[in-house]
Amino acid sequence: MISFFHKYKSILLYGSCLALLLFLLRWMEIRFLIISHAQDIYFGPLAVVFTLLGIWVALKIAKPKKEVVVVEKKIYIPQKKDFVRNETALQELNLSPRELEVLELMAKGYSNAEIAENLFLSLNTVKTHSSKLYEKLEVKRRTQAVEKARKLNIIA
Amino acid sequence: MISFFHKYKSILLYGSCLALLLFLLRWMEIRFLIISHAQDIYFGPLAVVFTLLGIWVALKIAKPKKEVVVVEKKIYIPQKKDFVRNETALQELNLSPRELEVLELMAKGYSNAEIAENLFLSLNTVKTHSSKLYEKLEVKRRTQAVEKARKLNIIA
DNA sequence: ACAGCCCTCATACTTTCGGGTGATTATACA
DNA sequence: TGTATAATCACCCGAAAGTATGAGGGCTGT
Structure with missing residues (x-):
């Protein structure tokens, strides 16, 4: 009832x-x-x-006509380890500002073409920079360069 | 008018x-x-x-009936001096043991040839593994793979 | 027994990377 | 004024990386 x-x-x-x-x-x-x-x-x-x-x-x-779209967005909380660049190591390596820029983008996984686009350079110039970079870091490949730079606390 | x-x-x-x-x-x-x-x-x-x-x-x-609810799902990544692998992320990616091995050596800056030597594989096999790796990690290059894996705390 | 996945390897091809060399311009320093 | 360095770019070439496809063996669960 x-x-x-x-x-x-x-x-x-x-x-x-x-x-x-x-x-x-x-x-x-x-x-x-x-x-x-x-x-x-x-x-x-x-x-x-x-x-x-x-x-x-x-x-x-009209209430039940509401359409609810749930979008799950995963956020990876960045490690707030206050990154402090090892200026000493950086100076010892004697990297030029431009080379450092290239290195940083490299570490982000950018291809040379993407780096060129990003820094408004030609692909050849990026290659030149990266070559010098490898010389100064005493490595042979970009992955090694990133590895070493990370170990030396030159990049985040 | x-x-x-x-x-x-x-x-x-x-x-x-x-x-x-x-x-x-x-x-x-x-x-x-x-x-x-x-x-x-x-x-x-x-x-x-x-x-x-x-x-x-x-x-x-009441025209705007559509309601978009964005749920931001935060994933806490522990930051410790001693590296602790994020097993959850690892499982989600569904990487095979062999692929993980390759990924780890990649992160150390090894070339495919060096990885092959290290794991007693042929170069082609390493290439196959790395290709699958990129698929699963949704990346295009090895530097990106290393980057992503590091962010996800899958590798040290 | 069969589907599904993993691991292994191969061939062929494309793209990207890296080395070597050289050139120009600008700037700073002696 | 000459020299050194940084930055820019070019060309060539070989090495490395990556793509596509196929194939065979092993392990597992239904």
Whole structure:
């Protein structure tokens, strides 16, 4: 019995409202009809009430139409190990500023072409820089260069 | 002037509807008032019309139904002096043992040939492993693979 | 027994990397 | 003013890395 009431709550509510409004209407009718044919007076409120009612009903009905898109985004919390560049090692290596820039992008996994694009250089220039880099770091490959630079705390 | 009309289109439409209804009402009034005080006859249709109007308005207003919920899932990566492998990330990547071995040597700056020598494999096999590795890590180059693996704490 | 994965290796091909050499320009330093 | 260094770029060539495809053997779970 209770569940029945719960289930048709909205309908019962709607019905009650209608009944109430009918009653109000009757009352107004009696009040105004005697005086004159001023029926337009309660036409306004009536329209507003039913419009609002319609809005309410629509919102109730349209509720489950909400589409929820859940996007899971994984965030890898960066290690906040305050990286302190080993300036001493950097000076000893005698890297030029440009070479250091190239090194940093290398460590990020950029290809030479990407580095060139990023620093507004030609591919050849990047190659030259990287070659000098390997010389100064005394390595043969870029992966080794990155490894060594990391060990020496030259890059993060 | 046109933009004004466009801007308040809804309001004008609503107003027009009201006017039309008023007119209809008048007409019905004349027709029925003579016969009797049967005002309740057109109360029903009136209520229905305005309720529908309200529903329509509500649907128009409640247009943005789509709701995008972005859930940011944070993954805590422990930072310790002694390297602790992130087994979770490792499992998610679904790397095979052999691939992991190759990855580790890669990170040390080994060339494919050196890796092959070290693991007693042919160069081609190492290439196969590394290719699969890049697929699983969703990278294109070995430097990127090393970078990503380091970020995920898969390798030291 | 069969599907699915891993490991191994091969061939052929493309792309990227790295070495070597040389050239120009700008800047700084002696 | 000459010299050194950094930065820029070019060309060539070989090495290394990476792609695509196929193939055979081993292990596992259904």
